[in-house]
Amino acid sequence: MYRSTVKFRVLGPVEYHDGENWVPVKAAKQRTLLALLLLNANHLVSAQQLHAELWSDGPSNHVGGLLAGCVWRLRAALGDSAGRTLLTRPAGYQLAVPPEAIDLHRYESLVAAGRAQRAAGNPAGAVESFGAALGLWRGAPLADVALTPSIMAESARLEESRLAVTEANLGVRIALGQHEDVLPELKLLVAQHPLRERLHEHLMTALYRAGQQAEALGTYRDLHHLLADELGIDPSRPLRELQQRILEEDPRLDDGGARQVATASGPREPAESPAAAPSLLPHRPAPLVGRTRELAALVRLLAGGRSAVAIHGLAGSGKSTLAVEAAHAMAGDFPGGRVHVDMRGTRGGPALRPDQAMRLILRAFGTAPEGDDAPAPHTWAGAGGRRALIVLDNVRDADQVQAFLPAPPGCSLLITSRSPMGGMDGLGHLRLGRLTVAASADLLRRSVGRPRVDAEPAATSDLIRSCDHLPFALRLAADRLATRPDWTVADLARHVAEPHQRLDFLACGDVSLRDSLLASLHLLPEEPEEPETPEEPGGPAGAAVTAVKALRRLGLLDLAVVTVAALAVLLDTAEGQAHRIAERLVDAGLVESLAIDRYRVPQSVRALAREIPGPDPGAAEAVQRVVDHYATAAREQTGLTSGAWYRQERAMLNALVTRDRTGTLTESLGRMAAG
Structure with missing residues (x-):
């Protein structure tokens, strides 16, 4: 040739x-x-x-x-x-x-x-x-x-x-070991080839080895959403396994064994045969949105040997969803089994007693006692003594779970509750709050579709604010839009923005935000909060205030953020008593603590509060007292360095101006600006 x-x-x-x-x-x-x-x-x-x-x-x-x-x-x-x-x-x-x-x-x-x-x-x-x-x-x-x-x-x-x-x-x-060197190229390639799973695998591994665990899990989350939206499928098994190993902080990801781990031909097997190990969990929820860090923290606590972890937070913040997702993700860590029990502590009806819950758990393991004998405490360890995980969901208070502690060696409890679980040794805590704006929009896109949501960015932002950035309300809004294709996002956002319509529209089928929030009312103490001393200021003769009455007045005041001092003025009581009432509302999952003396009241909670029946003839005067309180504070700031105070309280002051029946606040703010 x-x-x-x-x-x-x-x-x-x-x-x-x-x-x-x-x-x-x-x-x-x-x-x-x-x-x-x-x-x-x-x-x-x-x-x-x-x-x-x-x-x-x-x-x-x-x-x-x-x-x-x-x-x-x-x-x-x-x-x-x-x-x-x-x-x-x-x-x-x-x-x-x-x-x-x-x-x-x-x-x-x-x-x-x-x-x-x-x-x-x-x-x-x-x-x-x-x-x-x-x-x-x-x-x-x-x-x-x-x-x-x-x-x-x-x-x-x-x-x-x-x-x-x-x-x-x-x-x-x-x-x-060149993971940091390849990151820029990997990020560009993933952006250019968003459905390429091997690139996502490499990016997740490189990010994790570079100390960016949350970003690595975020990469998996983004691909999961994209595959579901575009193809209606989940990521491949190797990617799912890699996600779990990142959650578990598997040491093989740091020693050069990441590639072999990520491309294994099958799932990781538990150390012992899983025969007879129960897995009684609800179906895996829709992929988590905006909770990557929380899921990683939760898995880290449980994988690290913590015997009990409690998730608490606002009503509708996704506590149960997070707990079930974590339980599914940790199959290999609990070969003795994983069992979910709804303690029914936030439904308003009778809650599950500890002995009833224990019997359900033992029945799942096939070791329930005969007849009516009460189960012995701490007998719920997995079959054969292997590690087991028990999810106690919707717990009302510590009394419902005290009998389960301490957990048997190697086993763990995962508790969800609107109120923090206190007074229990060795208990880890994880608080859930609101989602970010980006995560809230992603949640809407999953059900409604990206084109429909992204076509109306302003209306989407309005809807997210009206839903308080909370997953439950956002899912209800998404369900309404998904089942009403003739509605625009702006249509729903306009109606949900109206306080008297908000709870009516945040409902789909038999599920509603109103019912979820009403369940929190049952967690509030019925007895009134007594004044600290007879000399303290209050209503007639220092009258006591119930948490329900305080909530009703917070609805009328209609402020997104309230301080302990303002709440004390609103309730005409001492700040110590006002602080205790605010903490009661936090424990019920109705109010979010921002600082030791500052609280956020979600819009949906304020809407519910205005529906609470009962006479309160002093309510209008109570709101004006808060207006006058801030008018006095503004006058005291006149001539001082008031910029920082005004910036911190600006949203509250703007809202109160509209409630000022006497014009005192407007006048004081004008003087402060002139001074």
Whole structure:
């Protein structure tokens, strides 16, 4: 075979080397012809195929002459007028070149070498070969060639090959400890190829090894949402396993074993056979949105051997969803079984007694006592003494779970409650608050669809605010929109923004935000809060105040944030008593503590508070007292450095101005500004 000195490149624009320079083929037909021959180098390409590729309009009386003329001009361009490189065969044409004369063949040889070195345990050699192969690329393959059927197919194959080699190279580099070096490239590639799971796997591993666990889990979350939205599927099993190992802080992710862990052929097996180990959990909820850090913290506590962890927070903040997700994610950590029990402590009806809950748990393990005998405390360890996880959901108070502590060795309790669980040794605490704006929007997109939500950004922001950034309210809003395709986001946002309509529209089927919040009212103490001393100021003769009455007045005051001092003025009582009442509301999951003397009252709670029946003839005067309280504070700030105070209280002051029946606050603010 003739050994041509001409070299060719197809991993980018098609070019040939004339001995001194790389030269493009100027004529489009000749360029396409050369590309077709290079892709089939040293093999015959029939004249019929070349006809079809170059003149797709169909047969012509002149096609044979056109092809021969095109071949002749290409030979002239290559300096091969004798036809020793571009050969004429009886049925067509053949380009005779040594493999090393074409960059594509050199690329494929380097890729094969890199894979062989990786398999032989030589990662440094693999990186060198993969890097050299990728270095041959100059852009899109066959970039300046007409997209005939063969060219399109080969271009797609080559692009896929380059991406696969890039993934392989990144994986080896991560294994060599170059995780921080590859992060910028990985982030760009993930953005360019959002459905490419291997790239997400590498990015998750690199982020985790760079000390960015939350970002690694966020990468998985983003892919999970995208796959669900675009294809209606979940990430592959290797990715799910990698997510769990990141949650567990698996040490193999830090010692170069990440690649093997992430691509295992099957799920991680528990240390012992799971036979007879119960897994009585509710169906796995929809993928968590905006709770990556909380889930990681929860799994870290449980995997670290904490015997009990309690999740508490506002009504509707997603405590049960988080607990069930964590229980599902930790199957390998609790081979003795995982059991969920609804303690029914926030439903308003009779709550589950500890002995009833214990019997349900023992029944799940097949060890319930005969007859009516009460189960012995602390007998709920998993079958055979293996580790077990018990989820006690919707707990009312500490009395419901005290009998379960201390947990048997190696076992754990996961508790959800609107009020914090106090007075129990060794109990870990995790508080859930509101979602971020971005996470709230993501939650809406999952049910409503990205195009519909993103088409109305202002209305989406309004709806998120009216839902207090809380998952339960946002899911109800999303369900309403999903089942009412003729509604716009602005339609629902407009109605939910109206306080007297908010709770009516945040409902879907038999599930409503109003019912969820009403359950919290049952957690409030019925007895009035007694004044600290008979001399303390108050209503008639220092009358006591109930938490329910305080909540009703907070609804009328309608402030997003309230201080202990303002609450004391509103209730006409001492600040100590006002603080205790505020903490009662926090414990019921109705109010959120921002600081020791500052609380946030969600809009939905204020709407519910205004529905609470009962006479309160002094309510209007109570609201005006708060207005006057801030008018006095504004006067005291006049002439002082009042900027910081005003910035902190601006939203509250603007809201109170609209409730000022006497104009005192407006006047005081004007004086403060003038001073």
